[in-house]
Amino acid sequence: MTSPTPPANTGQLATLLDELRRFVAEREWAQFHDPKNLSMAVASEAGELVALLRWVRNDDADAFVRQPENHARLRAEVADVAISLLLLCDRAAIDLQKAILDKLEVNRRNYPAESTRGRAERPERHRP
Amino acid sequence: MTSPTPPANTGQLATLLDELRRFVAEREWAQFHDPKNLSMAVASEAGELVALLRWVRNDDADAFVRQPENHARLRAEVADVAISLLLLCDRAAIDLQKAILDKLEVNRRNYPAESTRGRAERPERHRP
């Protein structure tokens, strides 16, 4: 499976995408999946993710997500975000692996290890 | 830490995670990355994703994201969401590939192809 295909398109992400495409095709949902709607799906699922943890204190968050019932819910929410995101990448012709590696390269420049060590992200990253 | 890893943990996602872990370790950012904070990071990055497309009409969305400048921005935003999500999975000991496949199985049951074909997701999925 990995030999003749171009390296970037093989592997886990391509396999997952194949599954997702089949799921969507069987339901004829591609008509709803333009990039705008899918970005809303990502935001909606991200909202469910924060809903799960909004009343949990930082100090309790690791223990909270280790509890089996919470772990299962977090796992499902995380999967929902990822599914929407992969569908968006597919629709917009984005290779997610490359996108992540490129963004990490940008982040390495924007957040030099020496000057940011032990400090949360620079606040000026967001809206001036 | 990852030495005797099962086969499922090798491949693209594990490779990406290795890169992310190194990036985080070099900056000593793990102290900020409890599951609560990372869920907020996902929501924050998802907010930037919808910001990009909020004034673009459905009819124009596909063309919009094909435009090189917009494609580059969408690619960067999608990567930001994915990075936060992968860090969250890592912190919460979630195998994202398995989580997606399991969730897809749940979705197959909840949205049978026959009854949902051509119809957007059942509205009762969200808050009664």
Place this chain on the structure above:
Amino acid sequence: MTSPTPPANTGQLATLLDELRRFVAEREWAQFHDPKNLSMAVASEAGELVALLRWVRNDDADAFVRQPENHARLRAEVADVAISLLLLCDRAAIDLQKAILDKLEVNRRNYPAESTRGRAERPERHRP
């Protein structure tokens, strides 16, 4: 347009809405402000709100927002969410004051004081 308005529409919210309507009209932005786009604007601004607080620990959050610079940023983000929300209410013919009072009534039934006292919101409120 607002001449024979019932008393409920006067007061702070109506005054704010008048200002917002003028701002929008001067820029001919109503064409972008359908309920879908405005819901995305709300989500986008909410994302900026969580961005501001994502690396701040619960224990430090009150002190953080009292710091003048942070207070000013929070104030601006909160205003952005409120502006998008008021524009959405205006477009969808929702009286926000009444909507809040009605929802509070629903919440009083769903979260009886006796059974929920001192406990965070019932988890089953969100996606089963």
Place this chain on the structure above:
Amino acid sequence: MTSPTPPANTGQLATLLDELRRFVAEREWAQFHDPKNLSMAVASEAGELVALLRWVRNDDADAFVRQPENHARLRAEVADVAISLLLLCDRAAIDLQKAILDKLEVNRRNYPAESTRGRAERPERHRP
């Protein structure tokens, strides 16, 4: 309570806040309502708002929210966002009316009517 207070604190928003404070006090929920958690509540409720409209096309959005059942759901979601936002303002000592008017003033400078007329928000508003 309303007599000697400055005019800005009377009116609809103060009345709503009184109701919300009573609701929270009866449930002893103030302990959960630090600014960080409340910002997550806002994002979570905003996520439910976009969920409602994510599969609705721009062209159908106005008609969609006029339908009684959808109107009722939108009304409830909008109220949830507003309630979280008002509680956040209360906790962080933000006068929401003033915050909105001040932000509108900033927006007037940043988006001059002449140069922005008929064009969606300047893209450089978000992440450089």
